[in-house]
Amino acid sequence: MKLQTEVLIIGGGATGAGILRDLSLRGIPSLLIEKGDFLSGASGRNHGLLHSGGRYVVSDPEAARECIAENRILRKIAPHCIEETDGLFVSLPEDGLDFRDRFIQACEETPLPAHLLSRDEALSLEPGLNPDLLGAVKVPDGAIDPFELVLANAKDAEAHGAKFLLHTEITSLLVDGDKVKTVFAKGLLHGEEYLIEAAYIINATGAWADQLLKLAGLHIAMALSKGSMLIANQRLTHRVINRCRPPSDGDIIVPNHTVSILGTTSVRLEDAENFEVTPREVSLLIRETSKMLPAIEETRFIRAYAGIRPLFQSGEKGDDRAISRGFVLIDHEKRDGIMNLITITGGKLVTFRLMAEKASDLLCRKMGINVSCATHLNPLPGAEKPSGLKDRLKTLCKVETLCDCELVRREEVEEVWREGKLKNLQDILHRTRLAKGTCQGGFCVYRLLGVLNELGLTEGNPNKILKGFLEERWKGIRPVLWGASVREEELIESIYKGIFNLTPTHPSPLEVEG
């Protein structure tokens, strides 16, 4: 199939979806292509922190200024994706107060609203904190739901005429002279082939930026850094808890929805596709975060996961084009003589809108048009709605709840499906809280497949999908299986291997026929 567009955006993370929305509000037609679902990379695999900038205020004041500015904008345009929790930077005895003093001073200079708390004040706000703490600083951190945020961007973009194709991979970029002339892509689920003609191309593929550029014979030096996180099955604190020391492993706890996310580690990686959370990382995260919050030693964990931070290697020839150390924007016209190609990578979830704005500004300059950004002014779809918790609770007793842990209703799933363009189970899991609770989908995925089967959407073999889900789930659960989680696991195994007899090695006769 032949597709034509003014701008082709490659990558459906926060950056790509942000650009899609930005261009749509400026009236520039664009098409986004993503090889998985939205948020399949780092955008869906982070700790969901709405940075105040505090984390960077000492080491990188410019990044901190970007964070606090974007933090304020997001509170306005996406209140429904944000929990305004505030955050504490906690000083433990082994940290001393030197860093705290530099931190306070840097906050004043940035400026970033920071409020000094005594030990007793900090403990009265967060009684679970280590009672030996020396003091704390309160900053406007928060929690953010990356899924809602990115999907709202895509929805708004679509409402303004933008298009996107998910589960579609770019297979080649044909360079002719000083331009990328044609792009070939392939649907990963049904094998459709696309020939795309675009006047401009924006590479927003995050950790895959260099891999994509290779298709055009280009190269940027990137390093991949794995950051691992653990999910505890409850909110352990009211506020985001940071360690008041230079950025290091295991220095943050983010309460998010019904869970808490403990992060992070930093491990260099070679391969962006195959990585897992190691036992060493699990121990490290628990050891470090429990210094701030001792109850973590006894807490039940429900999942471990990792994301990849794309780090742009400085010192190479493109370095001067970096807007800040936070993210990098490359005009391949200046760098490589390719007129119609832009790469944007790095950055943080909280600055995705700014990244999109800068990339779109560059594009407009290249196109020779002058339209300004509007993404910071217009609220995202859903922003007008209150949290809806009250209404949800009211309807819950009347409707079929598929997921007991996170109270996801059958209607919600059907609605998500009707909104469309969903190709597989993972797409639904990205768009609801289904399977994000304590049992991690142990019960509700069977129910989800039952519902999808009733809707005629399982293509004849729900158990193949079920087995795929169970294996995916296993990757996240296996590193944290001890304590109560082992009991849960025995239950889930007894259901799927026992009651349902799902065993790929010894399939029952009828299962093979099916």
Added chain:
Amino acid sequence: MHYDLIIIGMGLSGLMAAKTAAEAGRKVLIVGKGMGCLTLFSNTIDVLGIPLLAGPETTRLRDGLSQWIQDHPEHPYSKVGLKGIEEGLSLFTSLFHPPYSFQTIGDENCFLPTGAGTMRPTYLIPDTMVAGAFGKEKKGLIVGFKGFRDFYAGYVAGPLNWRGIALSLPETPGQEISATALSRWMEKEVFRKKIGQEIKKNLSGETCVGFPAILGMNDPIKVKRDLEEKIGVEVFEIPTLPPSIPGMRIYNRFKEWLIRKGVTFLLGHSVAKVSIKNKRCEGVYVFNPPVSNFYSADRFILATGRFIGGGLMADRERISEPIFNLPVSQPGSQEEWFGKSFFDEHPIHRMGILTDSSFRPIDETGEPILENVLLAGTILSGHHCLDEKSREGIEIATGYWAAKRVLEQRV
């Protein structure tokens, strides 16, 4: 209070031990925190569902078991022996009089349809499931209920090339449509009449009708027969997500029998502490807030199950047994407990309490740690009940056998 035997754990193994001892006239106390895995998974009685016994060339279970015993000397079945297993199973079936009785299909494993549209091998099945075991040769209609989220008729019917329908239920404001609620409604004539008519209208040449396993708690055979009369074809039950109504029937039958026989039945209480002297247990403190009561006995059977039952606990380093602090065979460090794939045979499931041939816990030299405490059920080491499909068989055989040891005063 002093007893001949105190049994800790109210799953199938504890109940079997209590039945065995009570039948011999012993004074028995059984104490349990909950109703055990019976009410979660035990829809039928699995004895051994390994490929040899579940393949296309089926073998009599007896022959498969004796081969298994030869090949697996450390397996609980090998300690009980073939004769003991058969005695245990017949003691179990003797508790269930017709009409709701358990039977085998030709002394072989049979295949029953599951809630995921697969077939699974099992051994003893209640009469409410028998028609499903022959379902392959028939044309069946699977019936589910709108709003019942633990069973999807189309999901079950698809792979079997059958048809599935979901019936609408009468308005039930504020009530969750759960397996337990459905099983209560099924016991009402009016309800059966309504759905019977509906199903009859929907039949198109099918010769049997499969329901989720919710055909009543107290008199499922009456429910089944009445539905068959109303619909005009055979009816059967299909096990699905927990809770298990058939498991609850088993539990209720044991409970009724044991109480009638004078067994002291303490449900909802946990053992807080045990009193040990000279390698013998003298008694247990049962926590009954706000007090703890002390019960003494000559002998004790620990049948607390694995992780779900609370018989075993895992912290980040090791696996332990919380009541007697018995040594547990360790499957290496936490990262070695589970295989890389969900469907692997995970090493953690094979570990448990090591015992001598009388099911007394032993130390690393093979010496009994406690003279008058026996183990029964899945807490024992040396089996992989999930992958072997032997859960209920192990529970029945070892519960029976441990109580037999007590009766014979071998310990």
